[in-house]
Amino acid sequence: MDAHSAMMLTGSYGLAAFVYSIFWLYLINGARDGRRSAIIFMAVGFCALWAWAYVGFALSSHPFFLWLAQPLDVLRVAAWSYFLLTLLKTEQLGRATLPRLLKPLAFLLAGFTVLGLILQGLILVGAKLAIEPQGLVTLNSLGLTVLTLLLIEQLFRNVAPDARWSIKPLCVGLAGACLFDLYLYSDALLFKRFDVDAFSIRGFVHALAAPLVAMSTIRSKDWKTHLVLSQRAALQSATLVGVGFYLLFVAGAGYYVRYFGGEWGRALQIGLLFLALLVLCVLALSESLRAKLRVLIGKHFFSYRYDYREEWLRFTQTLSMQGDASELRRQVVHGLADLVESPAGSLWLRAGSGQQYVQAACWNMPVQSGTEPADSEFCRFLQSSGWVINLEEFRSLPGRYDKLSLPDWLLASPNAWLVVPVGTQTELIGFVVLATARTRLDVNWEVNDLLKTAGRQAGAFLGQMQATEALLEARKFDAFNRMSAFVVHDLKNIVTQLALMVKNAERHRDNPEFQQDMLMTVEHAVERMRQLMMQLREGATPVDAPRGVELNEVIRRIQAAKLTQGHQLNVSLSERLQVRVHEDRIERVIGHLVQNALDASSEASPVSINLLREGQWARLEVVDRGQGMSAEFIRERLFKPFQTTKAAGMGIGAYESFQYVQEVGGKVDVVSALGEGTTVTLRLPLFEPSKLPELVLQSEAK
Structure with missing residues (x-):
């Protein structure tokens, strides 16, 4: 070891040794009862001894200090991990019990610690193994570091909000030191050598973590954090453990691929790392794997499968x-x-x-x-x-x-x-x-x-x-009724104006100016009433009972009316069919359907009306090849009030037609597709004179 490296090592670990020694003396001076205080006292003591051992190695270059520092490194990390496990305990029925998820972690911690100490002992006695012991030591240290990070993450996620203020510095300090060690061991495992520069400043990193741990010690007088272990945190922790062990396996495989690969070792190592990262991405995005892991954790680590608070909130x-x-x-x-x-x-x-x-x-x-x-x-x-x-x-x-x-x-x-x-x-x-x-x-x-x-x-x-x-529909009808009052008021004004004109017609009928004014008044009244009818398309409920009506005649009248308006209808009538309805209302219903078909079609597109018998029903079809309607519109909006595709429509006609057809015992079916047209089918019960007395009695009962 050259003089520059020795100076860096001495300064770095000397600072860590000084800081942890002061921290240890502070804990002695303010000694507290309880196992947590004893464990943190032991962890800080191991940190101080570990740092002093490296200082001795840097000053003397004697291998004894290096042999002493490496087991102390294992004990130091193990002590902090055990301290985190004690913080993760919960108080249930007055007796401390370790949650199921933490028991395997405790066994895992014990395994890493014992294995690390055994490997250090084998190196100390110079035992000959088939596999290089130093590589196994590095791999074991990496696993112990990943486990410590897992416990830190578990602690921070599950601590109660009111206790997070005191536990946060501890988590930040230990996590920072562990992340640095994770980089150091991963690099050493992959490239079969320690990064000298990173190893030299390792003491500085751990010295920076000590004040944060001390801050949590001051804030937490009894280290009681009242933790509640949630299934979400358990899932995330299990995922982190899985990823950690996966990376450990990949790192070990990469090390031995490079070791036994000869000239192709480095290329094979890079290819293996790329493949491993690709597989990790695929597994991380797999919903099936996440679901299986969630079910496995809920089944084997918790008394109940669900975290009901989390599930209900979600x-x-x-x-x-x-x-x-x-x-x-x-x-x-x-x-x-x-x-x-x-x-x-x-x-x-x-x-x-x-x-x-x-x-x-x-x-x-x-x-x-x-x-x-x-x-x-x-x-x-x-x-x-x-x-x-x-x-x-x-x-x-x-x-x-x-x-x-x-x-x-x-x-x-x-x-x-x-x-x-x-x-x-x-x-x-x-x-x-x-x-x-x-x-x-x-x-x-x-x-x-x-x-x-x-x-x-x-x-x-x-x-x-x-x-x-x-x-909302009731409110719309209320607004519609209020609008009707205004329409009635306007109609009253128009009637008054026409009545006055008729009254003066006897005296001024020969006056050309009066005649001209009369024509203008009538024209204005007609236009005004047409506008009112466009605003309010609602028929009054008839007071007379339904009777037998021939649909053929109704359809012919509609055809003639549309012809005078310049529209051509194709009508197909198989036979004369009678249905028991109100003639004016069924004519308005069919006329509304025909007018909708005409409005949706171009002048060149035909609109057809087909009438035929279907068992005990009269089946009437209105077919067009217009713009059509979407399935969502038919399902959600077509037969609801105030729903329309027309820019000037009010959405009352289809709703009224549907209600009236159901009122007389009929059915309405709509088949439509955007850009292909619409077929509206009415099925009305045929009028049978033999059942007339029964129907009349039912109508009177209603």
Whole structure:
């Protein structure tokens, strides 16, 4: 060792020896009772002896001091790690117990310490081994350093917020010293030699950490940190341990590849390091691996699989994210799927009529157009039992579900795994179908209870959303009624103006000026009423009962009216069909559908009306090849009030048409695609005179 290196080593480790000796004397002067105080006293003492040993080696170059310093280095790091383990203990029922996750870490710490001391003893006696002992010593020291970093990270993450102020300097100081040692040992293991410059300033680095440790000692009078071990911290710690051991393995493999590789050793080492980093990136981004690790930790290290506080906060935050109704539905699926590591799912909710369930949202699952009747055995089972249906269990043990028969669309769904009811204690708002988990997950009572509780929470959110939508619609109708009052007022003014003109017509009918003014007044009144009609498209509910109406005649009148307006309609009527409706209202409904088709089509695009018999129904189709509508618009907005694609429309016509068709016992189906056109199908029950007395009695009862 040259004079320059000896001077650097003496100054660096001399400073560390002085600082830790002062720290040790301070601890003697203010000695405290308790195991934690004794352990930190021992750790600081090992640090001081370790630094003094290197000072002796730098001054005398005698190997004895080097042989003394290396075991003291192992004991120093082991003492700090053991001190961190004592801080990680929790107080439960008045008795100190070590959490399950910390027990293997304690055994690991003991193994590293004993192995390090044995290797140092073998080097001291000059034992001959097949593998170079110094390389094993470096590898063991690297593992012990990684373990210490893990304990520091675990301590900082799990300490209570009110105790973090006192523990923070300790974590920063020890972490800084360990990170420097991690670089030093990794470099030595990879390149088979210690970095002389880094080794020389190592004492300065550890001397800088001592004041921070002392600051925590002053702040923490009893070193009671009241730690709570969370599963998230356990997962992150386990990940850090895995990465650390992986890097240790790669470093060892790289060392021996270079050692036995001859001339190709360095090239093979670089290639191995690149491959190892690439594999590490792939593993770090693997959702399946993360899910398996989470399940493994929850199953083997904790009494309960879930950290309920963390899970509930995450689930509530997921549901509370800002967005529209469709976004909330997707978040419900996403939140429930995350609870069981599922990568996909779909939400089914009651349709507008409340008689069936339709797919309202999907996440990484194909869209399904099928429906599930609200009175089906499947829905009644979900509502009455509130159970989570495990399809894997159902296929193997169907008797557990009281011989329940599942719908065909569910059995045909790819990777369908769990069906979670979503609703309240008395109402089934919907259900969520989840795909198979990323890893094998035992669906036990804990998983079922968590999913059922989360389903009710999601049902409360969805119920609140539906109530909010209903309230908004009611407010819109209220605003619409207020607007109607203004329209009636304007109509009253127009009627008064026309009545005055008629009254004066007897005296001035031969006056050319009066005639000119009368024409202008009538023209203005017509224009004004047309504007009012555009603003308010609402028909009054008829007071007379429905009767048999021939749809053929209604369609012919609509065709003639549109022809006078310059529109050509293609009409196909198979036979004369009668339905029991209000003639004026059904004419308005069909006229509205035809006008929508004409508005959506160009002049060259045909619009067709087809009428045919379909069993006990009259089937009327209005077909156009216009701009079409998206599936989302049809599902979310088409038959809701005040929803329209027209710039000047109010969105009342489609809503009124849908309500009236349902009122007379009919059905409305819409098939549309953007850029391809729309087909609206009305199915109306045929008028049968033989059932007229019964229908009249029902109408009067209503």
